[in-house]
Amino acid sequence: MNALTIRNLKKTYANGNEALKGIDLNVECGDFYALLGPNGAGKTTAIGIISSLVNKTGGDVEIFGHNIDAEFEAAKSCLGLVPQEINLNLWDTAGNIVTNQAGYYGIGGRTARERTEKYLRALRLWDRRNDIARSLSGGMKRRLMIARALVHEPRLLILDEPTAGVDIEIRRSMWEYLKDINAAGTTIILTTHYLEEAESLCRHIGIIDDGRIIEDAKMSTVLRKLQREVFIVSLAAEVTRAPQLDGFKTKLRDDSELEVEKGPDHDINDLFEQLSKHGIRVVSMRNKANRLEELFLRLVDNKQRLTGGV
């Protein structure tokens, strides 16, 4: 069974803006799915419809087989949402916010209090449980929204840019936590502008642009489409000009750093062999840009190339 099935989902806003032009999407049970797209592509609209915050114009959405219109109670019980914008009651305490959310899902009394403690501890907010949300930092508010979304232990968790504005240490700890809950069986859909985040966490990827899904595949399949990669190579000794390498484009960044673009017909071993022949020793090497980021930009910038393969 799919965790999420979307069929021909359409949304046209009152101002005529056609945000979704009939998207189809299937997210498998237990998956960690990245839904990517530029600003205004339709990601948040799609998430809004799935979570009943936006009225759809047409199409169907099912969460674990429950239609969101016909079986809204069962469908909504399966879903947890961490929205893009902070939507906390800033005058209520962190503890109350999470406990109340449990109550909205029919979980009351001791169970609600125990779950509140469990998730506030897991997201390192237990010490701040009596503080009003307004007094929390931006990162804490984001973690509080995750705790709130998890308190009814949903089978599908949707996170709309959960790590925006969060420092790297907290972000990494949030990644580990999300990996853990996914490993425990929760299906996760993530939208993010940190493509490194999507690449390291997600197994499937969907790219939405201008209200249409332009890519929906396994992460490994998508990354294989990336036939050109650019590397920064740090050299052991200074060079005065870029070496001419067969099958690679080279450019000198400075005396000891070389930018190398690898085509589809050559591999990294070729690169090292040819550099050795020129008497150049490599100290280290890194991707110039995150691989997914490079692919994403190409897909979005040039949809015509997508149809013929990237």
Added chain:
Amino acid sequence: MNIALNIVAVRTIIHKEISRVLRIWIQTIVPPAITMTLYFIIFGNLIGRRIGSMGGFDYMQYIAPGLIMMSVITNSYGNVVSSFFGAKFSRHIEEMLVSPMSNATIIIGHVAGGVMRGMLVGTLVTIIALFFTRLEVAHPLIMITVVLLSSVVFSLAGFINAVFAKKFDDISIVPTFVLTPLTYLGGVFYSISMLPEFWQNVSKANPILYMVNAFRYGILGTSDISIVHAYAILLGFVVLLFSACFFLMKKGVGIRE
């Protein structure tokens, strides 16, 4: 519908609403207490002494039920409109909208919160009134049912106002330009029998007149209008306004894009 889920959800909303009222008691409880104390001192004690009796009661006794009802109405309305619009404004209404609780549960929870605040303030104003005059309840059941139904009506009205409100100014327009004039013209301070016949008939189009008089009947045993009419109007408004709230929630007016 999962009844157990919705019972827990409605209890949660009521608990949240009561906590909110008590947390900001300086804004929710103290102002009506001060305002009503001033009404009792100025209209009841100072001016009322010169007016003498009305409807067979001294003026202070006569206006006390109306002032209690006025505080119930304004606080029930004010609680729901400010709480629900505040939730819309800061978007934490989404906490409820994403959850499986029904639209009726959201409405009932907020209305119950409004009624709780109305009753709390009403009780406080009654206690203040007892410092100024003697009140013996003639018909307790009528008094309780009328005040509860009136509180429900104005909580529902506050909910509708909050649904349509787009900015904070919008939540003060109805109380200022509709609620306050209707309350003052609803027989709080006078008996409509004092008015010429034409204005008596005009007054009868004011629903607050029925609430104030029915409540006064519950306490003092005197009324300008038929109690049966008052109940019919109150129940009619409850059904009408609840249906309107339910329709607006279902359509997502003002809350879902």
